Amino acid sequence: xxxxxxxxxxxxxxxxxxxxxxxxxxxxxxxxxxxxxxxxxxxxxxxxxxxxxxxxxxxxxxxxxxxxxxxxxxxxxxxxxxxxxxxxxxxxxxxxxxxxxxxxxxxxxxxxxxxxxxxxx
Numbered sequence: 001x002x003x004x005x006x007x008x009x010x011x012x013x014x015x016x017x018x019x020x021x022x023x024x025x026x027x028x029x030x031x032x033x034x035x036x037x038x039x040x041x042x043x044x045x046x047x048x049x050x051x052x053x054x055x056x057x058x059x060x061x062x063x064x065x066x067x068x069x070x071x072x073x074x075x076x077x078x079x080x081x082x083x084x085x086x087x088x089x090x091x092x093x094x095x096x097x098x099x100x101x102x103x104x105x106x107x108x109x110x111x112x113x114x115x116x117x118x119x120x121x
Contacts, residue, residue: 023050051098
């Protein structure tokens with residue numbers, strides 16, 4: 001067993017990753033493929049206005065909002081979400097998520113080990 005405190009995991013700047021735009025984004029990898037055969041589990045922190053581009057994953061993705069206000073969207077719908085909200089995105093579903101223009105936003109993301117992400121549209 002390993003106990004991981006989010007506060008003890010350093011934030012790694014991810015702002016330059018091709019999937020992000022609109023502001024600073026950092027990532028805290030809590031459980032990776034190096035430590036789990038089954039899961040990737042991370043916190044993603046968005047400054048106000050930062051978000052990701054439309055993308056798809058090869059596995060389902062679960063997001064749990066831990067701070068601020070954000071937006072999750074598909075081509076057909078858009079939802080403002082706040083702390084305590086869980087979002088289930090099915091494998092292959094085109095979507096994006098990020099902070100509103102006036103609030104920072106953080107969520108935990110869970111995907112299957114080996115899942116890949118592709119920027120689309």
